[in-house]
Amino acid sequence: MEKDIESILSVDWDIPRKPYPPKMVTLATGEKMVVREVSREEVPLLLNAITPLLTVRSDYYDIVSARVYAELLGWHRYRVRNEYCLIGVVDDKLVGLVNNRLLNKKTCISLHTIALRRGRRVGAHLFAAKQEHAIENLEAEEILVTAESPLGFNRWMLEWGLEFRPGVQHELGGANCWALTKEAYYEKKPKLVFGERPVPEKLYKKSLQPEIIVPDIVSGGSD
Amino acid sequence: MFRKVAIIGCGMAKFGRHDDKTLIDLLAEASTNALDDTNIGDHDINAVYVASMLSGELANQTAIASALTDELGLLPAAAERVENGPASGGSAVKNACLAVASGAYDLVLVAGGEKMRHVPGDVVTDLLATMTHPSAEYLQGVTLPSLAAMFTRLYMHKYGVERKHLAIVAVKNHMNALKNPYAHLHRLITLEGIYSLPEAEVNNPIVAEPLRLFDCCPISDGAASVILCPAERAKEFCDTPVTVAGFGHATDTLAVNQREDPTDLKAVIMSSKQAFEMAKLTPKDIDVVELHDAFTILEIAESEDAGFFKKGTGHKAVEEGVTSLDGKLPINPSGGLKARGHPTGATGVAQIVELTWQLRGEADKRQVPKAERAYSCNFGGFGNNVISFVLKRGD
Amino acid sequence: MQRMMGVKCKKCGKIFYPKRARCINCKSKELEDIEMGDKCKLVTYTKLYAIPMGIKQIPLPLGIVEFENGARALGQITAEELEIGMNLRPVWGPLRKIRGKEVYGFEFEPVVRKK
Numbered sequence A: 001m002e003k004d005i006e007s008i009l010s011v012d013w014d015i016p017r018k019p020y021p022p023k024m025v026t027l028a029t030g031e032k033m034v035v036r037e038v039s040r041e042e043v044p045l046l047l048n049a050i051t052p053l054l055t056v057r058s059d060y061y062d063i064v065s066a067r068v069y070a071e072l073l074g075w076h077r078y079r080v081r082n083e084y085c086l087i088g089v090v091d092d093k094l095v096g097l098v099n100n101r102l103l104n105k106k107t108c109i110s111l112h113t114i115a116l117r118r119g120r121r122v123g124a125h126l127f128a129a130k131q132e133h134a135i136e137n138l139e140a141e142e143i144l145v146t147a148e149s150p151l152g153f154n155r156w157m158l159e160w161g162l163e164f165r166p167g168v169q170h171e172l173g174g175a176n177c178w179a180l181t182k183e184a185y186y187e188k189k190p191k192l193v194f195g196e197r198p199v200p201e202k203l204y205k206k207s208l209q210p211e212i213i214v215p216d217i218v219s220g221g222s223d
Numbered sequence B: 001m002f003r004k005v006a007i008i009g010c011g012m013a014k015f016g017r018h019d020d021k022t023l024i025d026l027l028a029e030a031s032t033n034a035l036d037d038t039n040i041g042d043h044d045i046n047a048v049y050v051a052s053m054l055s056g057e058l059a060n061q062t063a064i065a066s067a068l069t070d071e072l073g074l075l076p077a078a079a080e081r082v083e084n085g086p087a088s089g090g091s092a093v094k095n096a097c098l099a100v101a102s103g104a105y106d107l108v109l110v111a112g113g114e115k116m117r118h119v120p121g122d123v124v125t126d127l128l129a130t131m132t133h134p135s136a137e138y139l140q141g142v143t144l145p146s147l148a149a150m151f152t153r154l155y156m157h158k159y160g161v162e163r164k165h166l167a168i169v170a171v172k173n174h175m176n177a178l179k180n181p182y183a184h185l186h187r188l189i190t191l192e193g194i195y196s197l198p199e200a201e202v203n204n205p206i207v208a209e210p211l212r213l214f215d216c217c218p219i220s221d222g223a224a225s226v227i228l229c230p231a232e233r234a235k236e237f238c239d240t241p242v243t244v245a246g247f248g249h250a251t252d253t254l255a256v257n258q259r260e261d262p263t264d265l266k267a268v269i270m271s272s273k274q275a276f277e278m279a280k281l282t283p284k285d286i287d288v289v290e291l292h293d294a295f296t297i298l299e300i301a302e303s304e305d306a307g308f309f310k311k312g313t314g315h316k317a318v319e320e321g322v323t324s325l326d327g328k329l330p331i332n333p334s335g336g337l338k339a340r341g342h343p344t345g346a347t348g349v350a351q352i353v354e355l356t357w358q359l360r361g362e363a364d365k366r367q368v369p370k371a372e373r374a375y376s377c378n379f380g381g382f383g384n385n386v387i388s389f390v391l392k393r394g395d
Numbered sequence C: 001m002q003r004m005m006g007v008k009c010k011k012c013g014k015i016f017y018p019k020r021a022r023c024i025n026c027k028s029k030e031l032e033d034i035e036m037g038d039k040c041k042l043v044t045y046t047k048l049y050a051i052p053m054g055i056k057q058i059p060l061p062l063g064i065v066e067f068e069n070g071a072r073a074l075g076q077i078t079a080e081e082l083e084i085g086m087n088l089r090p091v092w093g094p095l096r097k098i099r100g101k102e103v104y105g106f107e108f109e110p111v112v113r114k115k
Helices: A002-009 A039-056 A058-076 A122-137 A150-158 A180-193 A201-207 B022-037 B055-059 B064-071 B088-101 B119-127 B145-159 B163-177 B192-197 B231-237 B266-279 B296-305 B314-319 B336-340 B343-360
Strands: A022-025 A033-036 A083-090 A093-102 A107-115 A142-145 A164-168 A178-179 B006-016 B049-053 B076-080 B108-114 B206-208 B219-231 B242-249 B288-290 B373-380 B386-392 C007-008 C029-037 C040-048 C060-067 C072-076 C087-098 C101-110
Touching: A002 A083, A033 A122, A033 A201, A033 B119, A039 A058, A039 A083, A039 A093, A039 B049, A039 B055, A058 A107, A058 A122, A058 A150, A083 A122, A093 A122, A107 A122, A122 A142, A122 A150, A122 A180, A142 B206, A178 A180, B006 B088, B006 B231, B006 B343, B022 B055, B022 B064, B022 B219, B022 B386, B049 B064, B049 B088, B049 B314, B055 B108, B055 B119, B064 B119, B064 B242, B076 B088, B088 B108, B088 B242, B088 B336, B088 B386, B108 B343, B119 B145, B119 B163, B145 B206, B145 B219, B145 B296, B145 C040, B163 B192, B163 B206, B163 B231, B163 B296, B163 B314, B163 B336, B206 C040, B219 B231, B219 B266, B219 B343, B242 B266, B242 B343, B266 B386, B288 C040, B296 B314, B296 B336, B336 B343, B343 B386
Parallel strands: A107 A142, B049 B076, B049 B108, B288 B373
Antiparallel strands: A022 A033, A033 A083, A083 A093, A093 A107, A142 A178, A164 A178, B006 B219, B006 B242, B108 B219, B242 B386, B373 B386, C007 C029, C040 C060, C040 C087, C060 C072, C087 C101
């Protein structure tokens, strides 16, 4: 009986899926960040990485990490459809993660962006990468975006010149919704999407077993 | 005319973000470090000058000199706050020098500090913008970065300064700050990461064309303090006194558009000339310099207008490494405003602290070898109020 | 219609904008209003991406302009393509909100000069 109920409740990918080709981005500090997709099995590690943020009020870390936690856990336990997650790794340290999910072949829902190491635009590069994946590899026509924090708003809505969609509710709590169309993505790509492929073998291998760091906002290890 | 003035103690509270400390805490920390650094024992401090641009607006404390004097148990010393925009620190030091030089006071404490990181960035930007011309500039939506940007574009147009030169200044100052435990930013940045690689577009985004993120100093909390006395008494309190050999102070038009040639920082030129005249020295005599690089272009422009390089050639000196820590004329060994940080009231005082350490041989890993004479420039508004100092080791 | 007014010193003839209590050149108090005119050129400019509170347009183009009488002004430029030396003219318009209230002033729009 349980098996039957599980098969009803369980969701996974139901549209064509392609892997994200990993890339390497050089940060302002000269550090090389590997951007790669994670597998479902890596979710427990990611949950550990963001747990310290669940109680950090500043910069909306608490609400963002609480929601990402649910999204990743949901994906891990087959309760979220068509979700993917990319991470940024510098040396062998996990410095950031981003996630999206596809509503259908045409529409991608932009979920979240968390930078664990700050002051290096980790979030900006990872945000660009997850949208790159949606448009270029998964062939979505448009991405629906919202923001919980004013910082997020400046980065995504203003920097990417997103289109406001009046009356449309974003999956994240019904918040106001902006869209990144395929056309707009390609227009902005030359100024916002970067990285070298392929990633040098040694660096890629290092990124496969990332270590968790204490997030900068918690350790005060930033500004 | 004047009694000579000596610096007999200095101290700092690390620049950065201090959510757990009040502005008084920071000022007291720096002051206590300065008091501990000197040997005044039972002697009383006669006067206290406190530099803070925004203590009322951001720290809810006006008349803050009274508060600090009380906090430090320095009653009944004469106390006053000095406000001169980002040149508040330089102004406070200058006023303290005048107080000692005049003979009215013997032992004087100067502290400069600011708390700015606890409010949203655009609130601080707006408060800083209020130092611009109210009708000609503020009304139009001008911010300090936009003035610096217009200045930069003219400089590029007139003297051939390129983005690359600005980036080298930022990289140099970040590298220097790694050796400064009191600096706000301890983060190495590379020329490829902020300039030459394609991803520099994202790593170093435009703030106001042509200035980018890494051309602008951060907003910081922090404080710095120095203690002054008449030079003739310095040896009583300190093994290696540093003399204030000269200072200068000049103003220029408030509205940038009213300057003959906006690329000429007349207030820097004039205040610097005054300081060198008083000190009976020339720029060639200087071993180490602290300039006011609120924006990277200003380090280049000030280095010329203060007299160290011919106008329009400062960027070449940067490119050739002349102004690096191991160069012929190190500029901003502390990391400058770009990497040491810029709590507006503290900066002018912090420059004097750094130079005092340099001249005493106490600058540790960022020590400029055999530094005997130093120069600083504290730049208020957008160059419309500038204070320069020339300091000498010993007498 | 709003005309952009500068100030001329009756004593030394210096023209400047905006006004101040005494002449920028000779410190005289004998000052008279003078029309700045319709013709100015762009001396320097920027496009401000880190826009201040009360401004909606991003980026905000700002520039210093120079009039035929030698005086200069600073203001918003209503053009996307900016070039040092381009011809502009002052126009009265909304500049920004200050504490929720819309404030007006002179901004500068491009002029296409007829040969």
